[in-house]
Amino acid sequence: TIKNSGAPSGAQAPSSGKSGTGTAELADGSGTKVALVPGGAHPYFQPWKAAGASAKKQYGLGDVTFDETSEWDQQKQDNLLSTLAARGYNAFGIFGVSPTDINTTFADLKSQGFAVASLASCPAGGTDKADFCLSTDVEVAAYKAAKAAIEAMGGQGTLVHLTGNNVDANTQLRIKGVAKAVQESGGKVKLLQTITDVDKDLQTAQKAVSDLLAAKGSQIQGIVTTAYNPAVAAADAVRTTGAKAKVVAIDDDAKILGAIRDGSVAATVVQNPGGQAELGTWALALLQTKQCTMRHPGQTIDSGSFVVTKANVGTYDAARKARTEQLKKQFADTYLVCA
Amino acid sequence: MSEVLLECREIVKVFPGVRALDGVGLRLTAGSVHALLGENGAGKSTLIKVLTGVHPPDAGHLTWRGEQVHLRTPLEATRTGIGVVHQERNLIPGFSVAENITLQNPPSRHGLVDRQAMNAPALRCLEELGLDLDPHRLVRELSVAQQQLVEIAKALHTQSEVLLLDEPTASLSPQEAENLFQVVRRLTARNTCVVFVSHKLEEVFAISDTVTVLRDGRSVLESAPLADHTHDDIVNLMVGRAHTAAKMLPRTPEPTSVPVLALDGICTARGHQDVSLAVRPGEIVGLYGLVGAGRSELVKAVLGLDRVTGGEIRVDGTPARIASPRQALHEFGIGYLTENRKEEGVFLEQPIHRNITVTVWKKLARALGVVSSAEERSVAQNLVERLGIRASGLDQNAGELSGGNQQKVSLAKWLAADTRLLIVDEPTVGVDVRTKHVFHELLWELARTGLPILLISSDLTEVITLADRVLVMADHRIRGEVGNDHHYERMSGRIIRLIHDRAPSAVSAQQDAK
Amino acid sequence: MITTNDRGGRAGAVLRRFSRSTAMTLLCVTVAGYLALGAASSGEFLQGPSVRTFLQYLATPILIGLAQTTALCVGQLNLAVGALGGFTACLMGILMADAGVPAPIAVAAGVVVAALVGLVTGVFIVATRINGFIVTLGTMTILLGAQYRLAGTRTIDDYSPTLRDLGRAAPLNLPLVFLTALVAAALLAAFMYGAIAGRRLLAAGGNPLAARLSGISTDRQIVLAHTLSGLLVGVAAVTATASLPGVNTSVGGDWLLPSFAAPIIGGVSLNGGSVAVFGTVLAAFVMRLIDAARAQFSLDPSWVNFLIGLVVLGTVVGGRIRQTHLEKKGTTHERTPPAPASRGQTADAALPNAGGAR
Amino acid sequence: MRTPVRTPRNASRADDEVAAPKSTQRLPIWVNQRLGLLVLTVALATLFGILRPAFLDQRLVLFPLLRDISTLTVVALAQMVALSVGHMNLAVGRMASFGALCAGFGYDRLGLPLQLGLLLCLFAGAVIGALTGWIIARTGVGSFVVTLAMDFALLGLVSLLYSALTENAAFTTRPSGLMDLRSTSLADICIGRVCGSPAVPQLAQFTVLALAGLGFLYTCTRMGRELLLTGANPAAAELSGIPTGRRILLAHTLSGLLAALAGFMAAVGTGTFRASIGNDFMLPSFLGAVLGGTLLTGGIVSVLGALLGTSLVGVIRKGLDLLGVGMESLNIYLGCVLLLALSADRVRTVVSYRKVVRSA
């Protein structure tokens, strides 16, 4: 049922797989060693570990490793990648620490013949030197979060945005996304302040939130957070101080899901890290074995983002799984060209 | 024969690069004053450190009242009954006088310091030394001499049976030294043994009973009665051969020539009033005063380290404004040998050759500021030999030298600098007899070749030996001038009188203020 | 011998000394800044909840500042402040949440472990004679690893509600954690000023050789200082664990620089031998004021950093200009350095003129 | 010779037969701390090479390792220069990022060629350093406080400038030659048939230059000596006629310049000029310098030591990476190996000291 549209005619073996992935069924992955390299330790990436391990088993890959030792430093990440290459890894799923630099790294790896995927974040500036980029659109996710917050606030009021490192391309995109949502409200929602640089540690985040609530608490109706530590801190502050501000968080760490359940967080925008790792590993294996190539090298693929509220907190994961399945089909159908 | 308290035999102590003690013996008997003599670097301080548990000996025995002991830490030594004043000042700058004095066993209640109980013993010790000092003052606010006395008071506080004094009088004025000797006599009357290290042989002969002489880490005379030896004997033993003081060639400074440095009515922020003096080519001007008279401070103000509020400084007859010691050295050719060698004189953690050549790098520098290491070393080597500095090499850190040798290093850099005027502040503090003569000859010769020297010294003999004129300073003012006739009795009488003419009024003024 | 009059004079001298000290300057800055903020927020800043928030977050900077002070007073540095704090916080969290250890025991265990780590660090420094800077850098790295190993990337939050309540409690609007920090500061001050052991510590820091010659084991003081420092970090970790929404690997990540800034701005010298508990506390206040101002005026953090930097540099330069001005006018011999001076000469210059009429 | 007067050779000195103190052997050269570091580094590299032969892979392992070491060595040197006068530079990282900002600005807005941008970067670093030094020297306030304030000011300034000047908070324009500088090694330089090793990045030329320059400064010149003595004892240095104020200024200027150079190298290493450059410079700067034997209190520096200290840490880290030590244990092992290695070195020193003393 799945046709590889646009694939060169002929040389098409009939699909044999139950999943109906056609020739995108991996023939032999035992020579493929995939390294999944996040930018550093962060709860967001934790599903990668399990997804990578299961992909290894499922597709019979030579190895899949998860290495988060890069400590949010581009140079360390570059070093780590070459070390991994020296250790025999030949396919890389990478979250680039610095979106403006990572293309150079991708180009380096590509030039050595490795398969490279940009996972969870795309290089800044439109071009992508990796084979593909499978990520949430950061700007869209932030936009969705802001929308959710505005909705929770009842469509009007004052909003505050808490986020991470100011001088980071992704942060700039998040700021843009939130601004866009605020603008769309047509003046009914006012963005009081964007507080950056509060993701470094939990205490800084908590302090910033408390100070904010102490100084301007009465004016604030909504808080949208697009970084982990501020989200945890904001949820807690709202719960303990009884402030009426609605908090919208990001990601689905256990702590945040708990807060959704107890109501201190109105909504969260979850992304699809598990899907990214699973699909990424699979596609990397196909590319590495030269079984397939990308139809449009450097293509950007949205892995999806979902607004989760108390209502769908129990079910969103199923929706996400479905989305992953659908993505896989799309990969086989349109993004990959397989021999 | 009274009881032998502490005895040591065949003590050996090795430092990398030098065998500081090489089989030294010493016997200390109760109720005596034992002089420990030797040239700079002979090993006196090292022996004292071995006896007080600072350095573990590499070989040898120590016995206390006939029983063998091992002193591993200073605390053990104190507990055994050995008190000590080390050569270098060792006080805690941020603590009060009282607390420093009682540092070894502070009075306490339930582990808390009892500051009230601290004052009485501190005051008692200070009083014994005739020192009127507020026990609450912080030690870092005290002058060098006051700190030295506090250090002695601290040793008195331990009430030990053996008291080792390593050059206690080096920076004391005669009065204070005399006070100290009174204390020493009182202590010996109480059956304490006092070990006395000094380079001032007059003092040694005045108070000591027995003597040990060290040379190159060996005892050449061991615990012998001092009365059996003459002054010259002792010097010969220390030096290792017949020592003859050289006859110094006469010097005739030209009294009418333009002074190289002239101060005219100088007032400073530190309270100097109307200070005038002049130093002419080839002249040695002595500036005498009791400790704390303000001589060092005057020089520092002149060199731009402190504010001059009035008066005029003239160099070679032209009015000059000296902003910094650097300008003084490089523009006016004025060198200043500081009295405070540990803090301001030598770079303890730096090799000797750097310490000496620091003032001449500017001259040695070639293109790109390159200083040839060989040339630097030859300058340093030359001075090391000339001053007889005892070191295991030019690369040894100055901090590892004996006190007197550090003083020589400190002087050496000014000799290297080839200045047009030399201001020397207490140049022979802690310098041994022979070297002191060498220093004196050197200063004399320098003056003979036309170098003017301003000699600040609290050592009256030194001033009378060297100076052409003696200015007397007290309480930040020049009290008068005495032409030197090199006759000790006459001169000392006149100088002391100048000081004491005004002293009573100063004292009463102080009392009024209180 | 000491008359009452004398004592009065001494009290006067102490007062005079204080009026010229760094602490005085800081006190003025704190009061002025606080009032200015109060005025700017039209009084809101001086009201209950704001005051409470303000004080709540003072606990950590004060405690880590004190921890660093104890290390600095013997001339050591403790780079492991943040890592040890984070590690201890995570340890307590894990003990309570995962191992089900009752809160009091977990807290006690945390503090003891922190003190033990300090002890081991001290012993290692003394035994190997490796520079304390390097050793604490090493322990910092190890502790960072251990903290990550304990907590991973999750946030541990299901621990004792009582502890949490205590962490948030604020009788009379004075947060308990802040009071804890103040008590720690008072105890430390009493220890440093009044206890024999504290005096030994300072003696060893002020002049190690002299202390050794007076029978004080500098080695032991170094060990003690690191142990105390660890203990204070442990207390800081307790307050953090109690007041945070949960503990994770990021806790302690931002402690290092503030831990140095507070004592050094407060007047502690890096060379050892000095301690300024009051100054450290005040410096923490000043830094906290900046946070509060940032929230009050909705300042961009970049601007805040930029301004802090400029203001400090400006104060430093301005203080110097004022001083030169005063000196020129000749109205004073004594200087009030705006911050600890690096050169010995300033210390001399600040001394009373002995030659004058007294 | 410039000694002023001839020695007064008189009777008492003419027949001078005073034996110099019996000197024993001084500590042998092999007690030298630098040598210890070198031995340690080589030993660990060999160990890792045996455990994982891939460690000796020139292109994938050694090249990036050396590129890293090159950059961090310059950072350590920047700190070392400040330490030499007994000061600290807490703003090394921020000076680096400021320098990189200026270089990026030059390439992006002014269209400067590679070399000119580098010069602009160095100039900017030197100016900031000089400003810092000037404030310290003029006010006498501790370098810790001043450089901390400078760190804050630059932290803010750099982010403000990046936000104002760029879209992505980074300058992405790359002048021609930049990418070559990033990825070329000595293998790309051939003299006749003989080419260099592919393990040595060309970026290392800056490090070599910095090492040579500072080595020359500290061992051969008057400035270097005066810097050291200023650090060893400021009061004595001032009284010996050293312009301590100017030397402090010089030290901080050099420190700023080297920091900026490191910032440039870091930017070249990753490809763009962005604000996060230098974020992690402070601790390695101290670690490299202090491990190498530079005293925190001033007066003693070791230029080669900075290289060796940085290399040791780099090798340990790389080795652990290659062994596949995960995030959970990496830091634990890193710290332990470092401390163990150093203790071993200490033992060696103590043993040899004892030997010398005993043999005397």
Ligand SMILES: Nc1ncnc2c1ncn2[C@@H]1O[C@H](COP(=O)(O)OP(=O)(O)OP(=O)(O)O)[C@@H](O)[C@H]1O
């Ligand atoms: N810590 C040390 N390291 C190396 N050498 C040392 C050390 N302490 C002393 N020495 C050496 O030991 C020798 C004896 O020194 P010591 O200080 O005992 O001399 P001294 O007799 O007290 O001289 P002075 O009269 O000058 O004080 C000297 O050559 C000195 O350089």
Ligand SMILES: Nc1ncnc2c1ncn2[C@@H]1O[C@H](COP(=O)(O)OP(=O)(O)OP(=O)(O)O)[C@@H](O)[C@H]1O
């Ligand atoms: N650091 C200081 N703090 C307080 N008072 C000081 C300090 N240094 C010196 N004084 C005081 O200043 C006065 C002058 O000291 P100065 O050192 O100039 O005297 P001096 O004549 O050179 O005597 P000497 O050098 O022999 O001690 C003394 O009364 C001394 O107590």
Ligand SMILES: [Mg+2]
């Ligand atoms: Mg001596």
Ligand SMILES: [Mg+2]
């Ligand atoms: Mg004097």
